[in-house]
Amino acid sequence: MAAVGAVSRALAELHARLAVVDGGAVADYIPQLALADPAAFGLALVSMDGHRYSAGDALAPLTIQSVSKPFVYALALAELGLDAVTARVGAEPSGEGFNAISLEPGTGRPANPMINAGAIVTTSLIPADSPSERFARILACLSAFAGRPLDLDEAVYASESRTGDRNRALAYLMRGAGSLTGDVEQAVDVYFRQCAVRVTAADLAVMAATLAGGGVNPVTGEQVVPELTAERVLAVMATCGMYDAAGDWLLRVGLPAKGGVSGALIACSPARFGIAAYSPPLDPVGNPVRGVLALRELSERYALHVMHHPGAAPATVARDLHGESVALVTARGPLEFTTTERLLSALADAVAPLPSAGGVVLDLDRVTRVDGASAAMVREELTALRRRGLTVAAVGEAGAAVLDDPDHVFGTRERALAWCEQQVAAAEAPAELHRPPPGGDAQHW
Numbered sequence: 462m463a464a465v466g467a468v469s470r471a472l473a474e475l476h477a478r479l480a481v482v483d484g485g486a487v488a489d490y491i492p493q494l495a496l497a498d499p500a501a502f503g504l505a506l507v508s509m510d511g512h513r514y515s516a517g518d519a520l521a522p523l524t525i526q527s528v529s530k531p532f533v534y535a536l537a538l539a540e541l542g543l544d545a546v547t548a549r550v551g552a553e554p555s556g557e558g559f560n561a562i563s564l565e566p567g568t569g570r571p572a573n574p575m576i577n578a579g580a581i582v583t584t585s586l587i588p589a590d591s592p593s594e595r596f597a598r599i600l601a602c603l604s605a606f607a608g609r610p611l612d613l614d615e616a617v618y619a620s621e622s623r624t625g626d627r628n629r630a631l632a633y634l635m636r637g638a639g640s641l642t643g644d645v646e647q648a649v650d651v652y653f654r655q656c657a658v659r660v661t662a663a664d665l666a667v668m669a670a671t672l673a674g675g676g677v678n679p680v681t682g683e684q685v686v687p688e689l690t691a692e693r694v695l696a697v698m699a700t701c702g703m704y705d706a707a708g709d710w711l712l713r714v715g716l717p718a719k720g721g722v723s724g725a726l727i728a729c730s731p732a733r734f735g736i737a738a739y740s741p742p743l744d745p746v747g748n749p750v751r752g753v754l755a756l757r758e759l760s761e762r763y764a765l766h767v768m769h770h771p772g773a774a775p776a777t778v779a780r781d782l783h784g785e786s787v788a789l790v791t792a793r794g795p796l797e798f799t800t801t802e803r804l805l806s807a808l809a810d811a812v813a814p815l816p817s818a819g820g821v822v823l824d825l826d827r828v829t830r831v832d833g834a835s836a837a838m839v840r841e842e843l844t845a846l847r848r849r850g851l852t853v854a855a856v857g858e859a860g861a862a863v864l865d866d867p868d869h870v871f872g873t874r875e876r877a878l879a880w881c882e883q884q885v886a887a888a889e890a891p892a893e894l895h896r897p898p899p900g901g902d903a904q905h906w
C-alpha cells in the first residue's frame with residue numbers, strides 16, 4: 462500500500478522541525494549504547510488497516526530495551542492470567558525512576574512491570590524449561606508483535622551483561638524478599654537479552670499498533686495475544702509506562718506509551734494506530750527528548766488523547782468507480798485523524814486506476830464535523846490531485862471546508878458527479894472540441 466501523502470507529509474514536517482532540537486543525553490551506563498548517533502531520529506506510524514507511514518531514520522537498527530517490557534508482560538498475562546501475574550508484580554505507578562528499588566512492604570512485590578524490578582520478575586515468570594527456551598519464547602513473541610523475525614544485538618547484550626550490576630542487585634534484593642524465585646543470574650541474563658533485541662522504529666510502530674488493535678497485528682493479521690490481554694497492557698502502560706513522568710504524560714499526551722534508554726518510544730492510540738519514535742538523547746527521567754516532543758505535538762494537533770470526546774458515531778468511508786474515469790469517495794460521521802487517514806487511503810486507492818485526466822468526487826455531505834487539522838490534510842491531498850491534472854469535486858458543507866475552489870463544491874452527489882463527468886469528457890475530447898476552461902458553468906449547491 463502506497464503511503465498517503467498528507468499523513469507522510471505531516472510526519473516529515475514534524476520530523477524536520479524536531480530534528481534540530483538539542484538537549485538530553487545519550488545513555489552511557491550501558492557502554493555500547495553510548496555509541497549511538499545523537500542525531501538519529503526516526504518516526505513511524507501504522508494504522509489499524511496496516512497502512513505504514515514513516516519519516517527519517519525509521520529503519521535504523523536499535524535495541525528495544527525497556528520497550529520490550531509491555532510485550533513480555535503481555536506474554537506473561539496471556540500464558541498465566543492476570544491473577545497469577547499480579548500476585549508477583551503489582552500494577553501501581555511507582556513515581557520513581559526505571560531502576561528504582563521497588564519492594565512492596567510485606568510481599569516484596571515490585572510496583573509494576575514497566576520498571577526494571579517488575580520487568581525482571583515478569584520475564585522470570587514466562588513458562589519454560591530452561592533460560593534459553595525462555596528467551597526463545599520471548600524472542601518469538603516480540604517477533605510476532607513486529608511481524609518479522611527479530612534477532613539479538615550481541616554487542617549490546619554483552620555490554621549490559623558486563624555492567625548491569627544495579628539490575629543484578631535489584632534481582633538479589635527481590636529474591637531476598639521472596640518475590641523473585643529461581644536463579645538470579647539466569648533471570649537477569651534472560652532480561653538483558655530481551656532488552657538487546659534489535660528492532661527499528663518501523664518495527665516498533667507495528668508492535669504498538671498490535672497492542673492498539675486488540676492484539677491483532679495489522680500487517681500480518683495474526684492474533685498475537687488475546688484482546689483482553691492487549692487492553693490490560695495498555696492500561697498499565699497508561700499509568701506506569703513513562704516512569705516517574707507517567708502522570709504528566711497522561712495529562713499532556715494521553716496515550717498509553719513506553720520509552721526506553723536506547724531512545725525508543727512507542728505510543729498506542731486504541732483502535733486507531735501505533736506510533737514509534739527513535740532518538741537517542743534522553744531527558745533526566747530517561748525518556749527520549751525528541752520522541753516526547755513529537756508525541757506531545759501529534760496528540761495536541763490531532764486530538765488523540767484517550768479521554769478526548771470522540772463525537773458522534775465513528776465515520777465510515779466507501780469508494781466506488783463511476784464509469785472508467787470518475788471515482789466517488791464517500792465519508793460519513795466525524796472526520797478526525799484516524800477517519801481522515803482512512804479517507805485519504807480510500808482516496809489514494811480510488812484515484813490509482815484513473816486515467817491522467819480523470820475525476821474524483823469526494824462526498825462529505827454526511828460528515829458531521831471536521832476538525833481544522835483534518836480539513837487541512839484533506840485539502841492538501843486534493844490540491845495535489847488537482848496539480849496532477851485530475852478534476853476534483855466535493856459535496857456538502859464539509860466538502861466546502863476541504864476544497865479551496867467553491868465552484869467545485871456541490872449540494873448533491875448527483876450534481877457533483879454530472880459536473881465531474883462533463884469535465885472529464887471535455888478533457889478527453891479532441892483538442893478542437895475543447896470548450897473554455899470549466900469553473901463558470903459549475904452548478905452551485
Ligand code: GLU
Binds near residue numbers: 527560628653656723
Ligand atoms: N536494559 C535497560 C536496563 O535494564 C533497560 C532500561 C530502559 O530502557 O529504561 O537498565
